[in-house]
Amino acid sequence: MNLFAEIKSVVIEKLEALTAAGTLPAGLSFANVTVEPPRDALHGDLATNAAMVLAKPAKMKPRDIAEALAALLTDDARVTSADVAGPGFLNLRIDPAVFQDMLADILAKGNDFGRSDMGAGRKVNVEYVSANPTGPLHVGHTRGAVFGDALSSLLDFAGYNVTREYYINDGGAQVDVLARSAYERYREACGHAPEIKEGLYPGDYLKPVGEALKAKYGDSLIDRPESDWLADIRLFATEAMMDIVRSDLASLGVKMDVFFSEKALYGTGKIEAAIASLDAKGLIYSGTLAPPKGKLPEDWEAREQTLFRSTEHGDDVDRPVQKSDGSWTYFAPDIAYHYDKIERGFDELIDVFGADHGGYVKRMKAAVSALSDGKVPLDIKLCQLVRLFKDGEPFKMSKRANNFILLSDVVEQVGPDVTRFVMLTRKNDAPLDFDFKKALEQSKDNPVFYVQYAHARVCSVLKKAGNPTDATLQQADFSLLTTPAEMALLKKLAEWSRLVELAAKHHEPHRVAFYLFDLASEFHALQHLGKVDPGLRFNLDGNPALSAARQGMIRAVAVVISAGLGILGVTPANEMR
Secondary structure, X not given: OOHHHHHHHHHHHHHHHHHHXXXXXXXXXXXXXXXXOOOOHHHOOEEEOHHHHHHHXXXXXXXXXXXXXXXXXXXXXXXXXXXXXXXXXXXXXXXXXHHHHHHHHHHXXXXXXXXXXXXXOOEEEEEOOOOOOOOOOEHHHHHHHHHHHHHHHHHHHOOOEEEEEXXXXXXXXXXXXXXXXXXXXXXXXXXXXXXXXXXXXXXXXXXXXXXXXXXXXXXXXXXXXXXXXXHHHHHHHHHHHHHHHHHHHHHOOOOOOEEEEHHHHOOOOHHHHXXXXXXXXXXXXXXEOOOOOOOOOOOOOOOEEEEEOHHXXXXXXXXXXXXXXXXXXXXXXXXXXXXXXXXXXXXXXXXEEEHHHHHHHHHHHHHHHHXXXXXXOEEEEEEOOEEEEEOOEEOOOOOOOOOOOEHHHHHHHHOHHHHHHHHOOOOOOOOEEEEHHHHOOOOOOOHHHHHHHHHHHHHHHHHHOOOOOHHHHXXXXXXXXXXXXXXXXXXXXXXXXXXXXXXXHHOOOHHHHHHHHHHHHHHHHHHHHHHHOHHHOOOOOOOHHHHHHHHHHHHHHHXXXXXXXXXXXXXXXXXXX
């Protein structure tokens, strides 16, 4: 049940009737008509902007449209009143029975309540994390991992066919640096002093790799020329790092469908095919780029390169794809990788990048637009930095990775559920302050606890009532739920289906976390009233009918919280310690 979508359909139906009657001119588009909660709950249950958005194209006063529409909307049994407000907003009041009857629907559908067919099975590729395979994941990767995973679950809940994908950047120079760094740890394992020169990776996480190399090769690689061991150790170390990455992701509850290797693009003709596709469209040419703005580097000189006309697809400047020496630029395999995604038949692409990749957004969107002839949209979501605190002070933990804090350390401190929820308490493009003390507090100031506590409280109340089944609770007389606080809770539950679609449409899983906090607040407020007035308690002696209705109501709250937490990848708490 999506009440907002249902009433929007009624609004559109009545607008079409006004058009047929000649009250509205023909040919109007109703695409921008919305039905949403009013800004002030005192004004009604739902509000529509129909008159406001149609006034200008209809060349009519908004109030005239609103009054004509209001007269027809009350023909629907669910709409008890339609009142024009201000310049032409229309506030609707809905029969309480609509909200009361919704509870049986929630209990019948369980965690599937709120699922949408909005995505219509469209294939979406969500690429996230994609860290260089040169070390364990750090706290910055944690945010991208949680965001990408929650977004994937949200899109799945909204009816999309989602593929979760990790792009292994194992084709660049950084993996050679990894191999040289691992070789020094191998020498150390063989009893030699490691030479961790500037530019190598100094983290202790490579010591086990050195030990494993010793177990495999003994001391046979000691003092051998780099050409003898670089390729083998590069592969060995990369696979070892990816084992760590997979373990880190698993500790956070993240499981990828696809791990795509950049290396698989080289020597296979895939880069050449992608560039050839652009060339066939007249988008590849030989040219010289303008010098960079500001002070020129001493070694800069104009060189003719192979360029992609990315400006024809919204970029600021054209981008090089092949250097003057014939080697590919970093951009070329990225183009090929996205071309591969398009060739795999995805209808939409989403990339989750760290904030430091902001300069890559326009060029990557231009490439996908060109490769797909504008048919496959690419949305790039940037995740801003995470700042760690404890007791209000900057908090530094592990030095094992040499000056960055590991994902595994964060999870070890607070657990995967708290980590995931906190990472979604801010929009992805806003900086996030992660306070370890607050994340473990049992108070309203801790959104994780507050939502979990609501679910646990419901479980406690129902346990005292003998744990009635959902099937039994569906039979309750929900028309007995009439107090203002009860109706406020029911109306908040009714927003869930709309929230799912809005969050999925805008690729914003943090909206789910915000909604769950608001729903928990409504529940806690109602539960508190029962402490003040015993007649408002969920379990009442001598009134089994009202008790059953209230138990069904709070069980519906637990169902929606469970579904929402499931999207976020957080386990609902059945009891709080």
